[in-house]
Amino acid sequence: MTDSLMQRGDVKALLDKAAGLDNDTGDRRLKQIVRRVLSDAFATIEAFQVTPTEFWRAVDYVTRLGQSNEAGLLVAGLGLEHFLDILLDEEERKAGLEGGTPRTIEGPLWLAGAPLAQGEARLDQDPEPDAETIVMTGQVRDPDGNPVPGAVVDVWHANTKGGYSFFDSSQSAWNLRRRIRTDGDGRYAFRSIMPVGYGCPPDGTTQELLDRLGRHGQRPAHIHFFVEAPGYRKLTTQINIAGDRYLHEDFAFATRDELIVEARRETAPEEIARRGLSGPFSTLTFDFTLNREADHLPETVVLRAHATAA
Incomplete structure (x- = not known):
């Protein structure tokens, strides 16, 4: 009873x-x-x-969360978005699909329609004199290790102040955002600047709750990707830069060991000259493996509201 x-x-x-x-x-x-x-x-x-007072304070918080447009930030911070990845990983495992590049959260700051480049692109449009130049290269492959030509690598990341174009009005349209179609060998390349880690708005509704939970709202430096090709499952993922202080303390729970990339410092004068640069830069290399699509597998194309470029 x-x-x-x-x-x-x-x-x-x-x-x-x-x-x-x-x-x-x-x-x-x-x-x-x-x-x-x-x-x-x-x-x-x-x-x-x-109590009724506690309840209505919670209702007020949810109202303010919507007004501040931070719902997408909070679901990442509470582990809900990461749990969706855990669930999808398990559904695939039960369906007999394992392997491929690990997925991780999309986050709330993707923007549809980034300019499309062939093979390689330059992402940084806005001058940041103190920013470190990076050159990232890699290959998109199938589960057997064969190249996937014509795949689209959609990449976006923050600037040195932790801001994303469109959401940060100080940046030009499409700064640090591109789509890159892989070449005949499945390769992609881009030049950009080293992103930094960043935190939730300190006076925002997400950080307000995290403070009450005794948690920080910081993310390590990372670069986001969608990778798509006909006949393959869409990959949503992001890489983390090794050495970041929040690498394994990401408030959004997005770090996966297989997605940590070492930035290698290049100081050789001949290599700097070959790249047309004026000083040392860092290289990052990462290959993506896409799994083939099949009818019995759960859907990987997520329909959710996104910001739209003017």
């Missing part, structure tokens, strides 16, 4: 009615999900004796 209100008939009826389970119209799956979410919320309120 339990004294929990969750066992009372009137509470169960309230949950069913609130979720629309007392009628035959609407979306059955959505009703079941809403019923579960409400039930868990009711049980949490009861178990922790959440």
Whole structure:
């Protein structure tokens, strides 16, 4: 016998009615999900004796979270986006698919329609005199190690202040964003600047909650990628730069050991001259392996709201 209100008939009826389970119209799956979410919320309120004041403060927080457009940031910070990756990894494993480049979170700052280049591109449009130049190269391959020509490598990253173009009005349109179509050997290359790690807006709603949880809101330096090719599963991933102080303390839980890349410092005068640069630079190398698409596998093309360039 339990004294929990969750066992009372009137509470169960309230949950069913609130979720629309007392009628035959609407979306059955959505009703079941809403019923579960409400039930868990009711049980949490009861178990922790959440007061009306606490409850309405939480409602106010959710309202402010939406107004600040930080929902995408918070779901990463609470591990929800990483859990979706864990779930998709497990679904693929159960379906018999293993291997390929590990996925990790997309984050909230991708922008559709970046300029498309053939084989190689330069990402940095805006002058940053103190920024370190990087040259990144690699190959897109199939599970057997064969090159995938014509794959599209969509790359985006932050500048030296931790800002992303479009979201940071000080940057020009498409700065540090490009799509690169791989050449006949499946290779891609780009020149850019070394990104830095950054944190949640210190006065924002996400950091407000993290502060209450005793957590920081910092990310290590990273570069985002979508990699796509006909007949292959879309890859959403990002690389981390080795040596960053937050490498294994990413507030968004996105670091995976297989995605850590060493930046190699190049100081040879002949190599600097060959690149047309005026001083030392760093090279990064990373190869992507795409898995083949199959009907029995879970979907990897995620439909979610994104910012749209003007």
